[in-house]
Amino acid sequence: MLWSGWGDPAKAAPLPEPMVGLLRDLLSVRPADAPPAALPDVKAAAPRLPGEDLTALAAVVGDGNVRADTESRVRHTRGKSTPDLLRIRAGDTSDTPDAVVLPGSHDEVLAVLEACAARRIAVVPFGGGTSVVGGLAPEGVTAFIALDLRRMDRLVSLDEVSRTAVLQPGLRAPAAEALLNERGYTLGHFPQSYEWASIGGFAAARSSGQASAGYGRFDDMVVGLTAATPEGTLDLGRAPKSAAGPDLRQLVLGSEGAFGVITSVRVRVHPVPAAKEYEGWRFASFAEGTAALRRLAQDGPLPAVLRLSDEAETMVGLADPTAIGGPSVARRSDGGGRGLEDEGPSGAGCLAVLGFEGA
Structure with a gap:
């Protein structure tokens, strides 16, 4: 870095x-x-x-x-x-x-x-x-x-029956993904800091990534964790679940280290998808794009990746307003959530990036 x-x-x-x-x-x-x-x-x-x-x-x-x-x-x-x-x-x-x-x-x-x-x-x-x-x-x-925590960088275990993995906090995200991929699994967590961030940091920051629409935020993935404190060890989230009392995992997740140092996390993992399809959709306005993506969220299919940029971010992101909406590049919505092939170049509008993953 x-x-x-x-x-x-x-x-x-x-x-x-x-x-x-x-x-x-x-x-x-x-x-x-x-x-x-x-x-x-x-x-x-x-x-x-x-x-x-x-x-x-x-x-x-x-x-x-x-x-x-x-x-x-x-x-x-x-x-x-x-x-x-x-x-x-x-x-x-x-x-x-x-x-x-x-x-x-x-x-x-x-x-x-x-x-x-x-x-x-x-x-x-x-x-x-x-x-x-x-x-x-x-x-x-x-x-x-x-x-x-860089020395604590192991995939401790992988339970293929429950589809959970125990990871140490200093394991960097690309290394964690590579270790899981070798066994046919993925964590499905890809924030902007992916190349450098660590598993413990994901948990301590309640990290969200570009595929969180489909896989959930990192705190949604955490089944259990251990944390070290000056007074001893917190071992949270062990089965069986209980309806009694608060879920103390939520005290540590997102705490930025205030209540202890996370030393391992047990997270849900998923089979590596057999197919991935990514698309760019153009909408005439942010309101139109919001309405269409809300329809997707309500009725499906829900993509793994779902991001809508407003007009300013769209323009800055591409640094060329005329690049959005070309007939071979993007699709647009008719306002009712249905995708229509764009018939030709038009104004900048708003860009939505969608990624569908599955069999």
Whole structure:
């Protein structure tokens, strides 16, 4: 992951000229060379943890898994929201963790939390670093560590009868999908952060993805989970289900690590679909598109992927308003939810992307 932005720096590419023109015409933005600060030149405040604290943490996870060097700390600074990226590109390291700790098991996470609680060190769980809610920069703390879960990256088990899988939190989404695909299954979760995000992050953020119309949000997929806390282990969602009391899974799902560190999740999985069909539909207006997609949601068939962009997003997304609605590319609705082949190019309208999956 690029430390000062999104994606793989080896795959970086310039903005297409149509997009540059759109930014210039609509927002009066003029391209300017504004490279980020160079990582070797970035300075961070000295760690606030005394040597005995680092030694205590190393006793739990091993010397090589406690890192207090500047590069490791900067790479774990903040997330990937626009404010986060603007600050880090400018070289602002005011929220840099005092150390990065990499546990390898649930028991090690428990021991790290216990040690940090005793020493009043705040702990920020760190998965893929794709957070956009500001949760990686704690406020009002004296010192904190980033708890990087990348070593906990296994597919623990796959139950093909109940079609559930147990996954560790540091497993990145592409690796999880590849492991499941080898056995003929898919998780069906593909958010924009897919390439870098982790399974634990999906659960902690109640992640939603492009196929959530068909497969559900990530919290819908979670059958059970374990979480480590300074007071012990939470083991939630075990069968049989009970009608008595609240479902405590919902306390942890979406909690962004506030109530504990998720150390495994048991999720529903699905057979890899035999066929996939994706289409782009054009609607004259957002209201017309909403009416048609509502009809699909009510009466079916419900696609796995269902996204409707308004006029502005459609134009920006394609950077060419005339590209939507061509006779060989898109379909349009007659307002009653029925798809009609478009007879020729027309105005921008709104673009709907639909993906149907199945046998």
